[in-house]
Amino acid sequence: MTSTTIKVPSELRDRLNAEARKEGRTVAEVIEKLLLERGRADRFRAIREVRAAQTPEQMADYLAEHEEFASMNVLPPEW
Numbered sequence: 001m002t003s004t005t006i007k008v009p010s011e012l013r014d015r016l017n018a019e020a021r022k023e024g025r026t027v028a029e030v031i032e033k034l035l036l037e038r039g040r041a042d043r044f045r046a047i048r049e050v051r052a053a054q055t056p057e058q059m060a061d062y063l064a065e066h067e068e069f070a071s072m073n074v075l076p077p078e079w
Contacts, residue, residue, distance in 0.1 A: 003028075 008016075020030045054062065 016027045016030055019025075020027045023030065025033070051059070051062075
């Protein structure tokens with residue numbers, strides 16, 4: 001893997017280094033973790049927005065489908 005240098009303010013660099021030391025990770029791993037967490041938060045935000053825009057009938061259909069799947073005794077796939 002190739003690496004590169006990015007310019008960040010000294011304060012941010014220090015915060016990233018402190019977080020990396022605290023977690024026993026590299027700065028690159030800390031940045032990757034933050035990006036993954038951000039992506040997850042964005043996906044859940046999008047889900048909340050869709051659900052908020054649903055009509056009561058759409059929500060009832062969703063909940064009925066969810067209950068149907070939840071009642072199945074099927075193991076999730078092994079990716």
